[in-house]
């Protein structure tokens with residue numbers, strides 16, 4: 614007998630395959646009860662030694678509007694952001710990763726008719742990150758600065774959140790882009806100084822009219838070795 618496991622009424626495989634990064638959300642609020650249910654369940658995510666090292670801040674309403682506004686002002690003034698506290702990618706990016714990053718950009722911007730080399734147009738589209746792509750809720754995950762090994766735990770936690778959101782009919786977009794304006798995020802959130810912003814996440818209802826380019830994955834043989 615095949616045992617299908619479900620999250621709420623959503624099959625786990627369906628939650629995984631229907632999750633994709635949404636970059637066009639409806640202007641529709643997400644209710645507090647739903648988010649509380651998701652975040653309560655997500656606290657079951659595993660972590661080494663059960664440290665549960667994530668510190669999560671959820672913004673909506675006036676607080677999120679203030680954050681969007683502050684960053685929009687910086688972006689429109691030509692401010693390219695804060696020095697990163699943690700590099701997003703190693704420099705240089707080698708192996709197959711450089712090609713995968715290139716393919717990602719080609720698909721993401723190509724779907725909008727933007728040429729790969731049109732940096733100005735790409736920057737305009739990227740700025741949608743700091744408007745949460747229209748989403749009315751965003752989550753910010755911080756870690757203690759001296760705990761880099763725990764970043765894997767935070768990744769598992771965030772994926773658990775994203776899958777549970779699917780069970781609620783919600784979508785998400787994880788966003789490291791917030792780290793580029795981490796000082797402004799910190800001004801609005803006011804986390805303790807020992808915390809570093811790992812990743813943000815927009816949360817909401819996907820615009821059904823939006824086109825989302827599919828991001829293919831490497832062949833299993835490229836990433837998995839059965840011995």
Ligand SMILES: Cc1cc2nc3c(=O)[nH]c(=O)nc-3n(C[C@H](O)[C@H](O)[C@H](O)COP(=O)(O)O)c2cc1C
Nearest residue numbers: 632633634636717742786787788789790791812828
């Ligand atoms: C840690 C992390 C950070 C990401 N940061 C961003 C971001 O800043 N902006 C964005 O639009 N997408 C971001 N993404 C989404 C990835 O581009 C996306 O997951 C990848 O291209 C695969 O596409 P899919 O999520 O639609 O399956 C991020 C994903 C992860 C896991």
